[in-house]
Amino acid sequence: MSKSIFKNAIYKTLLNLFNLVIPLIIGPYVVRVIGTELMGRISYTESINMYFAIFAGLGIYQYGIREISRIRDDKKKVNQLFTSLFLLGVIANLIVTPAYLIYINIYFKGAPAFPVMVIYAFNTALTAFYVEWMNEALEDYDFITIKTIIVRSIFIISTLLLIKNQQDFYKYVILNSVTLFLNYSISFARIKRKVKFDFSNLTFTKHLKSLIFIVILSNANTLYTILDKIMLGNHVSENAVSYYTYPQLVNSIVNNLLLSIVLVTVPRLSNLLGNNDEKQYENLLNKICKTYLAFLFPAAIGIFILAKEILILYGGGTQLVASTNVLRIFAAYMITAGFESILTNQVMYVKRKERILVVFILTFGLVNVVFKQILVRTGALTPETAIATTTLANFLLITTEYLYINLKLKIKFSILDFGKLKYLLYSLAFIPISYVISLVFKGFFSYIMLVVLVNGLYYFLVLYITKDEILFTFLSKFMRKKS
Template sequence: MEKNKSITRNVIFKVLLSTFNIIVPLIIGPYAYRVIGDDHMGMINHADAIYNYFYIFATFGIYQYGLREMSRIRNDKEKLRTVFTSLFVIGVIANIIVLSIFIIFTNMEYGGTIKYPVLMLYSINIFANVFYIEWANEALENYDFIAIKTIIVRILYLVCLFAFVRTEKDYIIYTLIINAYTLLNYFVSFIYIKKRIGFDFKGIKLNIHIKYLLMSLVMGNANMLYIQLDRVMLGSYVNDRSVAYYTLSSYITSMVNTLILSVVYVTIPRLANIIAKDDQDGYHNLLNKVCENLFAFIFPAALGIFVVAREIVLIYGGAKYVDTIPVLQGFALFMITSAFESVFTNQILYVKRRERRLVLFILAAGIMNLIFNITLIKLGIFSAVTAIYTTALANFLLISMELIYSIFILKVKLHLFRLEKLKYLIYSLMFIPITLGIRMITNRVVPVFFIAVAVNVLYYLVLLYITKDKVLRAFISKFFKKAHSI
């Protein structure tokens, strides 16, 4: 295979893609939510949550398992082709079975209802998943192709949305566009990687992968016991509108979270490769460096969203979504727990092949989340707000189990609670009095948002500069080095 690409280059393309994936929703999100309305959007969100439970089994854990295994053998073309073909065949079988069950379920449970056509359109997504091989591109660190391809397809999606979705009645067209975009995006990647790796059906081995895929299935889809569980239960026990509030908050924070967690995901292939070489010092150095970079962004982002949640909701969704404000604040805090969980799950337990233990941790915390939700329903206080806070609590329990196992059993030299990492949280807490002070001057939504963001960002950067922060200095150094080379 080709020479290793620099992590900096990979991060640049990953961040470019994530940034674009933030900009596009910032454009289409307010448009779609306002045009389609909270009732229809809530119905689509609930249908999406139902579909996701089937999609989880259609993916069969191939993404994370394939990413790790192909990262380990990416320099051996023959093994690479064999593993790729085996996982592709398993994916085809899984998707055909799940698609059949999904269609039967939809006809039996929702035939003749208003949700029926929406759910049937989601069957396109399950079919599209046959061609989902982005794990192979990421294992080979083809982040340049992934970024450019996705941006082009996203632009086509954007054009179709504004051209065909004009009124509340166009919610069916909106659902069709979403699913058609997924199919096109996956198919282009399939054509590209098929030419780069190719198939070898003579050497395929399916049985040796099944056990690990089943564990990866649970590990990689923890959402089914957390965010997805909340959405389904809100739609079943509260109403579709509460699903819209919950999903909008999740949507907003996930845009930012995806960008920040690029730092984590882009290093998984490299960490897996380092472990395969038994370079423990290299592993621990890269792991701690990634955590420091991650915390430098996740704490200010989460606290930033928390303090301007009111302005974000009113600008993004309008006054009809005002009840989303406390939900978004809950999701902002959930972002922090997600960052910690992502490090333990993806960069420690999974790359060290501790799937079995990880699955037990995820199931235990997920069951606790289910118990929390049932308790809230029995008490009559289950809502979008209480759901996200109990989910954050369940996530905290998961992190605690992962932390104890990683530090005391695996002996991982991860220094999470040193001042050099936690200082970013301390610095970010000042966003609260700063934003409150701005609101004392003006309470107008748009001015408060832009002034608060500008002042808080400026304060944070100046403080990092004054304290000679390593992350900021490294970024400035790389920026000027690139600029000088140009």
């Protein structure tokens, strides 16, 4: 392996850090200019569009990363597999995009969200050219990072120059689609310079079974947070969707940043299994999990403590403060989502257990549907109860996955040992520390800075004193770079 996992993680982290900064720059501005109701309309439309995008993508992204990673040392096989998967994506897109247009014309014509849905049909059509999975399978994370930073920078500048008031709402929607087109087209052009179309051994039926399971898997995942937004839009209001969406966005920004540690290892884990190196796979898996949890637990507890302050900063005022408890619950959801990502992506998926994974995710997705129906019938559906019940469903899911992995797959992997859970115990001390700070310092920015600095210093010292393996690994990497 010529590419370092550490370097890949650095590039992925840099990318996600940039994606973290973007909402902090653009989010408050767009909320002030366009308003929470119209932003809720965009979020609601995206939720509808997502269902069709799943079918248009046909699960090729996830499947392509796994399968290309296993054969990436054989250029001819890579070319042949890429050609087959790309053509399957085009065929799926030619079916799904017209279906999406028919659907919105039947059910949403005349609705306020209809024009946005028409524009988003372009996004669905673009799915055929979304070949970033090839770049990830080849571990080309430096290109992905640089390209995305440039494209998103253009988006930021264009938004600040063109979006001035509520009348520019549709300009903002179109700008999002144009940015997507630019991002996809650059990646496609890059891949075509490295991989050639090879029609000599086209195979469709061989891949369809796994792809269908992945599509079902993706649809099952929509029974979680995407379902929440649709239910809130249908049974509460667009504002309720907005109050749910912004905490979700904060959660996803931070979680995606942390998942840089995990997701860049999928190609490497798949490659190890492709070479039948089970021992190396288990060693890397446990190290990945421990590293991830060392960052996940303090981040989640930090979000819980600073929920109100984060939303004030993000919203540029107090208009999002009503979402404070939603964000606090999302902090708990983030922990369950982190465990679920490891169990799903790093274990069951790379082990080609997507069939049983579909059963698990679909089962507890349906449990979540039942939870939501109970909330609707009792009049208790709110952004808070929506994410709380989704968190519960996710907890039941990861419990089932974990039991299956240990009892059925018999992988030497634990998420319950002290070596991993100690990071949660250390992080829980942030709560009393922050409470003491709040009693002494009343200033908004001084409180935030002290909470971050004092808790960060405490966490570092605890890891240093206990000679934590993860901390010293990072320190050694850093010192090696300096020298």
